[in-house]
Amino acid sequence: MSRPIKILIIGNGFGGVYALKNLHKFFHNDKKIELALVGEKNYFLFTPLLHEVATGGINPGNIIEPIRKVLGCCLDKFYLGKAEIINFDSHTVQVENALISYDYLVLAPGAETNFYNIPGAEEYSFPLKSIADAIKIKNRCIMVMERASHVENRIKRKNMLRFVVVGGGPTGVELAAELEELIKETFSSYYPEEIMEDTSIVLIQKSPELVPAFGEKIRKKSLEILRKKGIEVMLTRTVKEVGLSYVVINENIKIFTETVIWVAGVKPAELKFNQPAKQSSDGRLVVNEYLQLENHKEVFAIGDAAAFRDANKNIFLPALAQVAEKEAKAVAKNIQLLINNKIPEKFLYRNSGNLMSLGQWMAVGEIFNFTFSGHTTWWFWRTVYLFKLISWRKKVRVAADWTMNLFSPRDISQL
Amino acid sequence: MSRPIKILIIGNGFGGVYALKNLHKFFHNDKKIELALVGEKNYFLFTPLLHEVATGGINPGNIIEPIRKVLGCCLDKFYLGKAEIINFDSHTVQVENALISYDYLVLAPGAETNFYNIPGAEEYSFPLKSIADAIKIKNRCIMVMERASHVENRIKRKNMLRFVVVGGGPTGVELAAELEELIKETFSSYYPEEIMEDTSIVLIQKSPELVPAFGEKIRKKSLEILRKKGIEVMLTRTVKEVGLSYVVINENIKIFTETVIWVAGVKPAELKFNQPAKQSSDGRLVVNEYLQLENHKEVFAIGDAAAFRDANKNIFLPALAQVAEKEAKAVAKNIQLLINNKIPEKFLYRNSGNLMSLGQWMAVGEIFNFTFSGHTTWWFWRTVYLFKLISWRKKVRVAADWTMNLFSPRDISQL
Known part of the structure; x- marks a missing residue:
C-alpha cells in the first residue's frame, strides 16, 4: 500500500474544527487519508458564548469541548502546541519537537485581540x-x-x-x-x-x-x-x-x-513561513477563489486569519465564526476534489443571518x-x-x- | 440604642462558614448583633470534593458557593482579603485598608499544604x-x-x-x-x-x-x-x-x-497577633475546653488551625471538616450564652463516622x-x-x- 495522504490542520477554533468535521464526512474510515490537527489548547472553545462566561451566566467548562472528543474517530494525530514554522518547500510544520509533514495544509490559526498600540x-x-x-x-x-x-x-x-x-x-x-x-x-x-x-x-x-x-x-x-x-x-x-x-x-x-x-477588534494570529506569503493590509493571508494560497495550491487558509475577497461586495469577508465555518466546509470539499483529481469549486459566501x-x-x-x-x-x-x-x-x-x-x-x- | 455587639469571623472554610450559619440561627434579625466575616476568597469551597475536580468528575464552579449567598441575611459585613494583624488589646483586626473592631472573635483560618521542607x-x-x-x-x-x-x-x-x-x-x-x-x-x-x-x-x-x-x-x-x-x-x-x-x-x-x-499533610494557616498566643508543637492555637484562647476569653479558635485536646483520648482533634463544623456549632452556642450572661458549655467531640x-x-x-x-x-x-x-x-x-x-x-x- 502506498503511504497515506496527509492532511494537516493548524488551529482548533471554528475554522480548524469545522474543517476536521467536514473532512471526516468525506474520509471517515478511509485508510488512505491521515488527518492531523495542531492546536494550542486541547479543546474547542465556543467563542460566541464567552461573554456569558464573563458575566457568570454559564460555567466555564460548559462552552468547551475536548478536541479528541469532537472527532476522535477521524483525528489520527493531535499535536498540542504552537505551529512554529511552516515550510512551503519541504511541506512540513514544526510544532515543538515534532516535524510534521503534509500533503494538504489548512491554515486556521484564528485571531487575537488588537489593542491598536493604544497606550496602556x-x-x-x-x-x-x-x-x-x-x-x-x-x-x-x-x-x-x-x-x-x-x-x-x-x-x-x-x-x-x-x-x-x-x-x-x-x-x-x-x-x-x-x-x-x-x-x-x-x-x-x-x-x-x-x-x-x-x-x-x-x-x-x-x-x-x-x-x-x-x-x-x-x-x-x-x-x-x-x-x-x-x-x-x-x-x-x-x-x-x-x-x-x-x-x-x-x-x-x-x-x-x-x-x-x-x-x-482583532488581528490575525501570526504564522511564520520559510518564504513570504501574500498578506492583506491588516495582515491576513490572501487566498484565491478556491481559498488556496495563490503560490501554494496545496495550502488553504480560512477564518479570521484569511482574506477572501467577496466577489459581490468587493470586500474581504469579516472575521466571524460563521465565515470560518463555511470556508471550512468549502476547503474540505476542495481537498476531496483535488485528491480525486477533480477540479475544485469556487467558494461563494452566503450570510445566513x-x-x-x-x-x-x-x-x-x-x-x-x-x-x-x-x-x-x-x-x-x-x-x-x-x-x-x-x-x-x-x-x-x-x-x-x-x-x-x-x-x-x-x-x-x-x- | 446602644451600639451592636460585633462578632467577627476570620476564615471562609468549614469553620468560618459553619460558625456563621450557627450564629445566624441564634441571631437572625437581631439588630443588637453585627456579624462580619473576613475571607481571602469570596466563596466557600467544599474541599472534600476537590479531588473530583482535579480528576474531571465535577465542574470547578459546582463545589463553590459565594459567601454572600450562603447567608446574605445575617452577614452584615464581608471583607475580601487577608487578616494581617490581630490586636488582642484594642480588639481589632487589620484587613488591607480596613480596621475592624470586634467584641467576639472566631479564628478559623484553616490550613495550607505542608511540604515539610523536603527539597523540591x-x-x-x-x-x-x-x-x-x-x-x-x-x-x-x-x-x-x-x-x-x-x-x-x-x-x-x-x-x-x-x-x-x-x-x-x-x-x-x-x-x-x-x-x-x-x-x-x-x-x-x-x-x-x-x-x-x-x-x-x-x-x-x-x-x-x-x-x-x-x-x-x-x-x-x-x-x-x-x-x-x-x-x-x-x-x-x-x-x-x-x-x-x-x-x-x-x-x-x-x-x-x-x-x-x-x-x-497540612499545617495551620499563619496568623499574626500583637502579642504571642499559645501554640501547639505543630503551630496550632491551643484552646481551652470552651474553645477559647485561655488568656482572651472573647477569642475562639476552631478548625484546622485550632488545637483542642480530646479529653477521652488525650490527643488534639485532627484537621477534618467534620471537626471544624462541630467546633463551629459549639462556638456559636457559647457566644450566644456569653452574650446572655450565661455560662458557656464545654465542647465534646463525637465522631459521626x-x-x-x-x-x-x-x-x-x-x-x-x-x-x-x-x-x-x-x-x-x-x-x-x-x-x-x-x-x-x-x-x-x-x-x-x-x-x-x-x-x-x-x-x-x-x-
Whole structure:
C-alpha cells in the first residue's frame, strides 16, 4: 500500500474544527487519508458564548469541548502546541519537537485581540478571547464590588463602580447587556442599595452607530435597548489611553474606572513561513477563489486569519465564526476534489443571518433583510447556539445553566 | 440604642462558614448583633470534593458557593482579603485598608499544604488545596498524555506517564482512585492502546498502612481496593526529594515521573497577633475546653488551625471538616450564652463516622465501629456529600455532573 495522504490542520477554533468535521464526512474510515490537527489548547472553545462566561451566566467548562472528543474517530494525530514554522518547500510544520509533514495544509490559526498600540490598552484592560480572559473579567467585577462596598466616599465609589466596555461590535454589545444584568440584577441581591446606586456601565464605540456590520434596523434597535437598560453608550468616541484607574477618550476627556473590557477588534494570529506569503493590509493571508494560497495550491487558509475577497461586495469577508465555518466546509470539499483529481469549486459566501442577544429575554436578529427582536428571537438565539455546541453532554449543561439563571441568580464566585 | 455587639469571623472554610450559619440561627434579625466575616476568597469551597475536580468528575464552579449567598441575611459585613494583624488589646483586626473592631472573635483560618521542607517538594509537586490547584492537576495530566502520545521511546514514555501521589491519608486515597478512573477509563477512549499500556499510578505512604486515622477494616479494605485497581501502593516509604522529572524515596530509590501530587499533610494557616498566643508543637492555637484562647476569653479558635485536646483520648482533634463544623456549632452556642450572661458549655467531640469514595461505584465507611463498603456505601457517600453542599442550585449541578459521568466520559478539557 502506498503511504497515506496527509492532511494537516493548524488551529482548533471554528475554522480548524469545522474543517476536521467536514473532512471526516468525506474520509471517515478511509485508510488512505491521515488527518492531523495542531492546536494550542486541547479543546474547542465556543467563542460566541464567552461573554456569558464573563458575566457568570454559564460555567466555564460548559462552552468547551475536548478536541479528541469532537472527532476522535477521524483525528489520527493531535499535536498540542504552537505551529512554529511552516515550510512551503519541504511541506512540513514544526510544532515543538515534532516535524510534521503534509500533503494538504489548512491554515486556521484564528485571531487575537488588537489593542491598536493604544497606550496602556494591553497593560490595563481586559480582553475577551479565552476562558481565562472571561474568568478574569468576572473576578475583577466581583473584586471591585467587594472593595467598593467598604468605601465611604461616594465619588471614589462611583469611579470604582464604573465598568467600561470598549468596542461596539456584536461582542461589545452582547457583553454590555449581560454585564448590566450581572450588576443590576445579580449583584443587587448581595450588596446594599447605596452601593448599587453607584454602579454604571459605559460602552465606547468609535463609529456613529453600534454593530456597523449589521443592518440598519438592528443597529438602531440595539442602541435603543442598551440605552433603555441604562447603559451609557458613547458614539464616535475613540480611546486614546488606558490607565490603572481611567480611560482617556477624544477631546482629552478622562473617564474614571477600574474595569476596562477591551473588545474593540482583532488581528490575525501570526504564522511564520520559510518564504513570504501574500498578506492583506491588516495582515491576513490572501487566498484565491478556491481559498488556496495563490503560490501554494496545496495550502488553504480560512477564518479570521484569511482574506477572501467577496466577489459581490468587493470586500474581504469579516472575521466571524460563521465565515470560518463555511470556508471550512468549502476547503474540505476542495481537498476531496483535488485528491480525486477533480477540479475544485469556487467558494461563494452566503450570510445566513445575524443574531445577537441583549441580556435575558431579549435578542435581535436579521435574516434576508428581515429584522426581528424580542422574546421569540431570544428563544431562537438560545436554540441556535445550543445546537451549535458540539456534544449532547454540553448541550444539556448549557441548557441547565440557562434554565437555572431563569429561576435563581447567577453564580458570583470568583474563580 | 446602644451600639451592636460585633462578632467577627476570620476564615471562609468549614469553620468560618459553619460558625456563621450557627450564629445566624441564634441571631437572625437581631439588630443588637453585627456579624462580619473576613475571607481571602469570596466563596466557600467544599474541599472534600476537590479531588473530583482535579480528576474531571465535577465542574470547578459546582463545589463553590459565594459567601454572600450562603447567608446574605445575617452577614452584615464581608471583607475580601487577608487578616494581617490581630490586636488582642484594642480588639481589632487589620484587613488591607480596613480596621475592624470586634467584641467576639472566631479564628478559623484553616490550613495550607505542608511540604515539610523536603527539597523540591514545593517547587515541583502539585498541592490540592484550592480550585486553582485542582485545575492545574487536571491540566498537567492532560498535557503529559498529549506529549507522551508523540514519544516513540517506550522507557521515556513510561516515565512520562507515571503519576505519583504522595500521601496515603483520605485525600491521597480518594484522589488515587479517581485518578485511576480518569486515566484508565476516560483517557483510554481518546488515546491508542500502546499509550495507555504505559500509564501507571504510584501512591507513596509513609506509614505501614493507608488512612491510619481510620479503623482497621477500612485501612485494609482501601489498600485492597487500590491494589485491585492496579495502583502501586508503596507503604513505609518517605519522599526525600522531588525533582522536575523524578522523586527520590528511602534507600535513594529514584522514581521517574512528571506528575507528583502532594497531599502528604497540612499545617495551620499563619496568623499574626500583637502579642504571642499559645501554640501547639505543630503551630496550632491551643484552646481551652470552651474553645477559647485561655488568656482572651472573647477569642475562639476552631478548625484546622485550632488545637483542642480530646479529653477521652488525650490527643488534639485532627484537621477534618467534620471537626471544624462541630467546633463551629459549639462556638456559636457559647457566644450566644456569653452574650446572655450565661455560662458557656464545654465542647465534646463525637465522631459521626468516616466515609471515603474509591472511584465510581465503590466507597468504604465506618460508623460506630461498624465498617461497610461497596455500591450502597458509594451511593450513601454521594448522598451525604450532596446534602452537605449548601444551595439547591449547586446540589442539582453536582448531581447532574455525577449522573453524566455514569453515561458519558469525564470532561478532559484543559482549563
